[in-house]
Amino acid sequence: MAVLADSDTRWKWGALTANRVAPAGPGDPGDPAGSGIRLDGYLLRGRATPTARQLGEVGVHADSLREVTAVEFLRAMREESYDLLVLALVGGGVQAMLHGLKRAWEDRPRRPVVVTGYVGVVYEKLADGLLLRHGADLVLANSRQDAERFRAVYEGVGADASAVTEVALPFLGGAAYTGEHEPYTVVFAAQPSVPESRRDRTYLLDRLxxxxxxxxxxEVLLKLRSQPGEHTTHIEELPYQKLAQRLDLPSNLRLVYGHMGEVLDRTDLLVTISSTAALESLHRRIPTVVLTDLGIRESLGNHHFVGSGCLASWDQLDAGHRPEPDEAWVARQGVAADGSYATAFDAARERIAKLLERPGGPPPLTPYYTPVTAPGYLPGILARHHLGPDGTPLPGAPAADREPGPVRQIVRRAARGAYRHGVQRVAPVIRRMGEL
Structure with missing residues (x-):
């Protein structure tokens, strides 16, 4: 099986998902190769291509792992033979690959089963993201609520909704919370793009x-996703590390990195704005708080937790309040705190097995977006990945004839570093100047 990912978090989701839904059954979630099934990883070259440190922190191992352009990946898919392919990409990337793969596999007798989905909570661009993912054999929904919403969108535009398959987040796990640790540990799970403004991020750090x-x-921990200069799924213009340098931090407050599951092993109270870490925490029945200090707003994503029983402010927490999660809400969110996680991926495995056993293999890929249904939208999406309207690589597109030489590799790293420097240092300055 193979996974194509465009960031560290999507690589984690894609690799673990591939392991969970492989028809042979799940192996060690942290080591798909250990299940006896070969896993080849492909990292789509771009602004968020993970560094070696980020990949190591994810803790997911593959038999092979290499960085590719979209065209290089499509060529590899013509040359390699897989049963299962997971597209762990942003919506536009999924749509481009679906059209590119349809073209690349048009003369092959059989093709892999193609799976895609979302890394976590879907709180924005629901219709846009879903329709960009339409055409995959399975579009995974991480909860019962998402599955219902996904089907409603597809059916509402007259698209086939049968690909929607309910599962759960693939990285849930760990021991259930049994009581307070010594010392009592509060963890704030930071997010790279929520909130965005310096004022709001400074406020949250000050409250911590x-x-x-x-x-x-x-013990108070600020759990960070990436170091300055690294990018994850979302751009982080104002890393908390930089903001913290200007403060005199108390001795019991530390900035930490690492695997979220290991941090949760010692957590007594998980606090966040809207991070997927909240769902990991709820799965383990750890006391969990979604902050309301900055309001309950769609732009923050914490509106997703309305009805959860987890909403509270720092003032309430400082006064000793501890929210109790609503069990009915939790049951609809794929948290599987009731012990059902062991069977959460059964339906997806069965569907994949049936597609592989189908005479002639899975049918041709049929995305909803085509040059007929979206003539003013689709060509631009494909062109960003050097593909023409029919999914064929454009003239002059990067090819996989040979590995880039050392000079080209150095130039790539320098260009990526310059981009990240511009995002985290130059762009905020220009924005502030524009507000004068």
Whole structure:
């Protein structure tokens, strides 16, 4: 099986999903290769291509892993033979690959089963993201609620909704929470793009500092996704590390990296704006808080947690309040805190097995978007990946005839570093100047 991903978080989701839904059954979630099934990883070259440190932190191993352009990947898919392909990409990337793969496989007697989905909570661009993913054999929904919403969107535009398959997040797990640790540990799970403004991010950091000073007997951790200069699924213009450098942090407040599951092993209270870490925490029945300090807004994503029972402010937390999750809400969110996680991927495995057993293999890919249904939208999406309207590589597109030489590799790294420097240093300055 193979996975194509465009960021560290999507690589984690894609590799673990491939392992969970492989018809032979799940192996070690952190080591798909250990299940006896070969896993080849492809990292789509772009602004968020993960670094070696990020890949190591994810903790997912593959038999092979290489960085490719879209055209290089499509050529590899013509040359290699797989039973299962997971597209762990942003919506536009999925749509481009579906059209490119349809073209690349048109003369092959059999093709892999193609699976796609979302890394976490779907709280924005629902219709846009779903229709860009339409055409895959399975579009995975991480919860019962998402499955219902996904089918409603597809059926509402007259598209086939049969690909929607309910599963759960593939990285849930770990021991259930049994009681307070020594010391009591509060973890704030930071997000790279929520909130965006310096004022809001400074406010959240200040409240975390105040909480640590108010409770010197507690250990307070700021869990970070990436180091300055690294990119993840979303662009982070104002890393908390930079903001923290200007503060005198109390001794019981630390900035930490690493695997979220390992951090949750010692967590007594998980606090976030809207991170998927909240679902991981709820799965383990760890006390979980989704902050309301900045409002309950679609732009923050915390509106997804309306009805969860987890909404609270720092003032309430400082006063000793501990929210109790609503069990009915939790049951609809794919959290599987009731012990059902062991069977959460059964339907997806069965569907994949049937497609592989089908005479002639899976049918041709049929995305909803075509030059007929979206003539003003689709060509631009394909062109961003150097593909023409019919999915054929455009003239002059990067090819996979040979590995790039050392000079070209150096230039690529320098260009990527310059881009990240521009995003995190130059862009905020220009934005502030524009506000004068």
């Amino acid at each position: 500092v105040r909480h640590a000073r108010r409770h010197p007997e507690r």
